[in-house]
Amino acid sequence: MALAAAKFSGVSILIPAHDEADWLPACLDALCASGPVSGPVEVIVVANGCTDATAEVARREASAFKGRGWTLRVLELTEGSKLSAWNAGEAAARGEVLVYLDADVLVSPPLLGQLAEVLVDAAPRYASGVPRVTTMGDWVTRHYTRFWRTTSFMTHGVPGFGIFAMNRAGRARWGDWPNIISDDTFARLNFRPEERIAVAATYDWPMIEGFAPLVRVRRRQDAGVAEVGRLFPELMRNDDAHDDMRPFWRRVLSDPLGGxxxxxxxxxxHAPVFRSANRWVRGR
Known part of the structure; x- marks a missing residue:
């Protein structure tokens, strides 16, 4: 795919939204409350395969963005596909910096400006913020999340789940988004560790609630990472080194219940009951 020629040196924020009417207002409100960003900003919500009011909810937010000099556009696709949403959003995007944001993520005010600042570079670069994984009180989810935060994925490098960004030079490394499960893993591993930048600003990312949904979604995520390794083995050399991680048994001793x-x-x-033919299973 040939990306649309950049018509301004600002930021394009792409938000794929499949039946996200309940989550999208808070996401857009947090985005609109962002601090200053150098250059123009456009937000593109790609409502894909929606059966709810996602598109209408997004359009109602346009005036708030206009009030601060930003634009918000809504694209509607009949197919419910996140990868197709990325492709459609990119084709419409005009910014030199591309930000990929999930509809259930809340950015902190400094995040967008910090991402834009570090990605103004002629060389390929990728960036994300510091995830704050949130829970709503489910007992299993709370303890699982606490322990999961100690894994090497969370303590090394730039995880980039929920929101990641790159400049045009970085995005030029591949054409259309491939039909894969783990788009964030694929994007991150298209950059070497030294090309990935962690900014200090945070964002809130909600953990899936409940034991069964957690198992289903975590199983899908494992399958997604394995799929990237199988289809794009050359990318795996770009993964982070985890040699200095605390041994698993030490982490269990520090938090037995979480472990x-x-x-x-x-x-x-690995239980068969949680296997699903639907590779896009969601926890909510």
Missing amino acids: IVFIAVRLTI
Whole structure:
């Protein structure tokens, strides 16, 4: 795919939204409350395969963005596909910096400006913020999340789930988004560790609630990472080194309850009852 020629040196924020009417207002409100960003900003919500009021909800937010000199556009696709949404959003995007934002993520005020600042570079660059994984009180989810935060994925490098960004030079490394499960893994591994930048600003990312949904979604995520490794083995050399991670048993001793819940989820992932033919299973 040939990306649309950049017509301004600002930021394009792409938000794929499949039946996200309940989550999208808070996401857009947080985005609109962002601090200053150098250059123009456009927000493109791609409502894909929606059966709810996602598109209408997004359009109602346009005036708030206009009030601060930004634009918000809504694209509607009949197909419910996140990868197709990325492709359609990119074709419409005009910014030199591309920000990929999930509809259930809340950015902190400094995040967008910090991403834009570090990605003004002629060389390919990728960036994300510091995730704050949130829970709504479910007992299993709370303990699983606490332990999961100690894994090497969370403590090394730039995880980039929920929101990641890159400049045009970085995005030029591949054509259309491939039909894969783990788009964030694919994007991150298209950059070497030294090309990935962690900015200090945070964002809120909601953990899936409940044991069964957690198992289903974590199983899908494992499958997504394995799929990238199988289809694009050359990318795996760009993964982060994890040599200095605390041994698993030490982390379990530090948090026995969290460790037990984490192990229970990981073991149950392999149970046939949680297997699904739907590779896009969602937890909510």
